[in-house]
Amino acid sequence: MARNLHVNGRVHEVEASDDTPLLWVLRDHLGLTGTKYGCGVMACGACTVLVDGEPVRTCVMPVSGFTEAQSITTIEGLPGADEDPVQKAWTEHSVAQCGYCQSGMIMAAHALLAKQPEPSDADVEQAMTNICRCGTYQLVRVAIRQAAKEMRDA
Ligand code: FES
Ligand code: FES
Structure with missing residues (x-):
């Protein structure tokens, strides 16, 4: 329908x-x-x-x-790395490997940072349950930290 x-x-x-x-x-x-x-x-x-x-x-x-x-x-609804601190941090830290999981990771990171401007390690752990076969988890955490700081400083 x-x-x-x-x-x-x-x-x-x-x-x-x-x-x-x-x-x-x-x-x-x-x-x-x-x-x-x-x-x-x-x-x-x-x-x-x-x-x-x-x-x-x-x-x-x-x-x-x-x-x-x-x-x-x-x-596709995000503004891109020039305007979005999350996509910018992802780009600057070259988080993506094959990239397949990364749009889901970025959306989950956005949801986290909208609720927790200064997330603890436990907050990140709890929110970011996405699976990455390329093992980008450490870079994802680094990028979230950078994006959070940039959003707080804006
Ligand atoms: S494809 Fe939806 S959670 Fe894996
Ligand atoms: S970057 Fe390849 S599955 Fe996550």
Whole structure:
């Protein structure tokens, strides 16, 4: 059925069955392929987007669970490394290796920093449960520290 979704600041009409996971609506219907499919069971975080600022793993969340009143942000909705302290820190520390998990990591980091401007190691540990097969975890932590400082100093 047709439904409206508010994605990256615009309302999009999409035609999808109720049980289609949001991930596939974003990727296949809207062409927003920065959000990735990893495990399909909410374990890896590759499919993470923000919904009203909260990190949501979209691989098993049916599109019928989302309304136009909710604001969905994907990696494509972020302003890029020139303006976004998180993407800037990621770029400066060359966090990405193959890159496959990284949009999910960046979205999770955004959700964390919106709630915790000065996250403790435990906060980072708790929020960043995304899996990276390339083992970028240490660089992710360094980049989050830098982004947090930059956001606080802005
Ligand atoms: S693909 Fe959604 S959590 Fe892994
Ligand atoms: S950078 Fe390759 S899986 Fe994370």
